[in-house]
Amino acid sequence: MSGGDKLDFEIRPNPAPVSAADRAALLANPGFGRVFTDHMVTVRYAEGKGWYDARVEARGPIPMDPASAVLHYAQEIFEGLKAYRTADGGVTMFRPDANAARFVTSAQRMAMPELPPEVFVDSLHKLIEIDQEWIPTGEDGSLYLRPFMFASEVFLGVRPANEYLYMVIASPVGAYFTGGVKPVTVWVSPDYTRAAPGGTGAAKCGGNYATSLAAQAEAIEAGCDQVVFLDAVERRFVDELGGMNVFFVYDDNTIVTPPLTGTILPGITRDAILTLAGAAGHVVEERPVSFADWQADAASGRLREVFACGTAAVITPIGGVRFPDGEFLIGGGEPGRVTMSLREQLVNIQRGKAADEYGWVQRVL
Numbered sequence: 096m097s098g099g100d101k102l103d104f105e106i107r108p109n110p111a112p113v114s115a116a117d118r119a120a121l122l123a124n125p126g127f128g129r130v131f132t133d134h135m136v137t138v139r140y141a142e143g144k145g146w147y148d149a150r151v152e153a154r155g156p157i158p159m160d161p162a163s164a165v166l167h168y169a170q171e172i173f174e175g176l177k178a179y180r181t182a183d184g185g186v187t188m189f190r191p192d193a194n195a196a197r198f199v200t201s202a203q204r205m206a207m208p209e210l211p212p213e214v215f216v217d218s219l220h221k222l223i224e225i226d227q228e229w230i231p232t233g234e235d236g237s238l239y240l241r242p243f244m245f246a247s248e249v250f251l252g253v254r255p256a257n258e259y260l261y262m263v264i265a266s267p268v269g270a271y272f273t274g275g276v277k278p279v280t281v282w283v284s285p286d287y288t289r290a291a292p293g294g295t296g297a298a299k300c301g302g303n304y305a306t307s308l309a310a311q312a313e314a315i316e317a318g319c320d321q322v323v324f325l326d327a328v329e330r331r332f333v334d335e336l337g338g339m340n341v342f343f344v345y346d347d348n349t350i351v352t353p354p355l356t357g358t359i360l361p362g363i364t365r366d367a368i369l370t371l372a373g374a375a376g377h378v379v380e381e382r383p384v385s386f387a388d389w390q391a392d393a394a395s396g397r398l399r400e401v402f403a404c405g406t407a408a409v410i411t412p413i414g415g416v417r418f419p420d421g422e423f424l425i426g427g428g429e430p431g432r433v434t435m436s437l438r439e440q441l442v443n444i445q446r447g448k449a450a451d452e453y454g455w456v457q458r459v460l
């Protein structure tokens with residue numbers, strides 16, 4: 096079948112899956128992104144033919160011609176979301192439709208074909224079903240799902256490729272913070288920017304990450320955990336971290352995050368926090384925040400808390416800020432009350448421990 100919005104997945108079970116004992120050992124302490132399940136999804140695309148050959152098959156290396164377009168011109172996009180084991184033994188995902196929609200807008204920006212959202216969500220269901228034994232059962236564990244798509248055409252000419260491969264792999268992950276939530280220190284990069292107006296900042300593409308790595312290395316060099324990027328035009332306003340959006344909590348009950356003007360990745364965690372904060376009675380504003388104001392408001396005490404957010408760590412408090420000319424603390428370097436409350440609310444919804452008033456949780460099994 097091709098071209099339509101529905102595809103039948105051929106299921107080819109792994110003939111040599113990891114044994115139950117070995118799997119249990121791997122799940123005891125999986126870390127992040129190091130342990131993988133027995134299967135993967137592959138779906139092919141060819142211009143004129145559409146999407147075809149949808150499969151769930153044994154996870155393994157994929158043959159790649161050295162002239163595959165992605166290796167030269169980086170036509171690649173990805174997504175990241177989690178499947179959770181619920182208390183009653185079921186399995187859920189958090190807002191997979193939002194990831195499917197973002198995968199379409201990322202594809203449009205990178206001149207790639209649009210994967211029908213139904214196929215995206217269905218591919219996740221199929222992989223979760225066959226690899227369900229890999230979902231950690233503990234309080235903090237989850238199965239991280241990584242859908243991605245790249246230009247697979249063998250061609251060195253510069254134009255959008257005519258052939259693509261869409262895949263999904265899955266990785267069991269443990270608690271992001273072992274031993275409690277710890278605030279991070281961020282580095283305000285003087286040298287590097289992440290995204291310019293008209294660029295690819297709003298697309299979830301590997302290229303954005305490639306360009307963030309030198310800045311991240313600079314952050315580590317400066318003794319920080321993460322880099323925070325300023326806008327590329329004036330180098331005045333806060334955009335986001337390398338892979339997380341940022342929020343500011345003020346003493347007048349206001350919560351602020353920079354607006355989505357094209358240079359910031361529209362995070363699904365960001366969107367959920369805007370909703371939850373509004374419902375909790377905070378005044379929620381999407382407006383630019385300058386680094387100068389960040390510093391001044393931290394000094395005056397008006398700025399109480401700052402946090403970063405994204406699927407992997409949910410909400411990470413920011414306790415310190417460092418830049419070439421100095422450094423300052425937020426909230427004495429301790430996690431803030433509003434930050435931790437929003438974190439708990441969101442985690443409880445994701446794990447089925449609190450009512451899902453917004454229809455965010457999708458049952459898989």
Ligand SMILES: *Cc1c(COP(=O)(O)O)cnc(C)c1O
Binds near residue numbers: 338339361363364406
């Ligand atoms: C994925 C990502 C985020 C967070 O998005 P979520 O949907 O909340 O996981 C934030 N910034 C960047 C640059 C990202 O790639």
